[in-house]
Amino acid sequence: MKIVIAPDKFKNSLSSLEFCNIVEKQILSQNPEATIVKLPLADGGDGTIDIVNFYLNGETKEKTVSNPFFKAIKATYLYAKKSKTAFIEMAEASGVKLLSANALDCKNATTFGTGELILDAINNGAKNIILGIGGSATNDCGIGMATALGYRFLDKENKSVNPIGAKLSTIKTIDLSQVHPKLFEVDFQIACDVTNPLYGKNGAAYVYAEQKGATKEDIKLLDKGLEDFSKIISSVFHVNAQSVSGAGAAGGMGIAAKVFLKGNLESGIKLIKQLSDFDNQITDADWIITGEGKLDKQTLSGKTIQGILDASAPKNIKVAAFCGTIDINKKNLNSMGITYAAEVIKEAKNLEDAMMNAKLHLKNMTKKFVNQMQ
Known part of the structure; x- marks a missing residue:
């Protein structure tokens, strides 16, 4: 199974490189045979x-x-x-x-x-x-x-x-x-x-x-x-x-x-995708795992996840989104092309816990995802 990890950062909480490493480590601990491709992304903003x-x-x-x-x-x-x-x-x-x-x-x-x-x-x-x-x-x-x-x-x-x-x-x-x-x-x-x-x-x-x-x-x-x-x-x-x-x-x-x-x-995400050779790197992937701090209507306006969805749809690659918070209902997520979604805020006790312990919550979210994927 080929899994591409391609997130943006969680502002003031988690860098996209940290996201990649945490998710990769957890996937391989549960599925050592998986092929992992790390493609950290950004939309042109800070970081x-x-x-x-x-x-x-x-x-x-x-x-x-x-x-x-x-x-x-x-x-x-x-x-x-x-x-x-x-x-x-x-x-x-x-x-x-x-x-x-x-x-x-x-x-x-x-x-x-x-x-x-x-x-x-x-x-x-x-x-x-x-x-x-x-x-x-x-x-x-x-x-x-x-x-x-x-x-x-x-x-x-x-x-x-x-x-x-x-x-x-x-x-x-x-x-x-x-x-x-x-x-x-x-x-x-x-x-x-x-x-x-x-x-x-x-x-x-x-x-x-x-x-x-x-x-x-x-x-x-x-x-x-x-x-x-x-x-x-x-x-x-x-x-x-x-x-x-x-x-x-x-x-x-x-x-x-x-x-x-x-x-x-x-667009910033377009440039980063070019640098990463994104469209070729995701070929034959079973899943793309992406994420950002907040997934909402602005995601459709040139943000990182939209850039991923634009690339994944023609290749029929399933997309999982791990985010800090999600302000879009499940029906709309599916219509956007997101098959699986999870949010840190639902794992955490409160916002402070979500921000301070994002790494731990992301690890647990990944574990649940891998369990349901197998």
């Missing part, structure tokens, strides 16, 4: 870098770069020399996680540090760069990143504009003459699970800027900046920014990655 490294087997590169307010910090990314592939999370240099809650101020924040990480990867020989754009503290439409790569954003007096969100409306033209010569020798894939347009009520500023420290007045300023800058993008790159799904991701980094990096916006 994705560990999963990427599981497949890339790269080294951690450290670089002193600018934080969202141009202060020097040390940030890291992954680089696999053999495949010349780098994985960069913009949150490492330009993320909310770098700032205290009362320090957030996205109108004055920059993605310059993310550009510095990209530049370092290129200088180290990267030919493929995967860029994760979640968790940003910025709303500069990627002009900080682009500035670090040699783009120059000029005002009406032909002077360089400080690359922050508050200055977007002052940009009148873009100078491409000093862009890094090797930039377009690199293939960029952008992990983006957001479909928001660049500006407007569903755009980057109105939907996300408040949680990045913006006031109502800031939001109006930023939204106008994004709209104004979209016209510059149109005139220089001949791209209608507002029509690009995901353009508003990470404060406009979605459209920035497309026009400045010539990158392709793809």
Whole structure:
């Protein structure tokens, strides 16, 4: 019997690698003849870098770069020399996680540090760069990143504009003459699970800027900046920014990655599945065991389990889901393609027990599953 173990993490409780090891050990203790394939997954959010490294087997590169307010910090990314592939999370240099809650101020924040990480990867020989754009503290439409790569954003007096969100409306033209010569020798894939347009009520500023420290007045300023800058993008790159799904991701980094990096916006789970050679690895599997912290309607919107179901259905592979909690009834689970489901919260005494002892509960859930499978 071939069993593929392919979970996402249980946030603040269990990593996807820990999940794989616990389930594998329990299955083999009950069924030593089973063939186990471990394919830990992620959807592009926190912790994705560990999963990427599981497949890339790269080294951690450290670089002193600018934080969202141009202060020097040390940030890291992954680089696999053999495949010349780098994985960069913009949150490492330009993320909310770098700032205290009362320090957030996205109108004055920059993605310059993310550009510095990209530049370092290129200088180290990267030919493929995967860029994760979640968790940003910025709303500069990627002009900080682009500035670090040699783009120059000029005002009406032909002077360089400080690359922050508050200055977007002052940009009148873009100078491409000093862009890094090797930039377009690199293939960029952008992990983006957001479909928001660049500006407007569903755009980057109105939907996300408040949680990045913006006031109502800031939001109006930023939204106008994004709209104004979209016209510059149109005139220089001949791209209608507002029509690009995901353009508003990470404060406009979605459209920035497309026009400045010539990158392709793809779902995080799709990229991880490509790295893991998922579709080929699951061939002839009898079961796929997956899981995540909470299985609910959002699972259908590009999360890890949906990515698994998309791959398992054509191959008629049964899917078991071990989750922290499940907010979908059994009938709907079956219609989604999930044959077996179990949740930690039903094993535990309470939520605290579920979080603190997730490993033990997962082991017991696996034991019950194997017993009914035999």
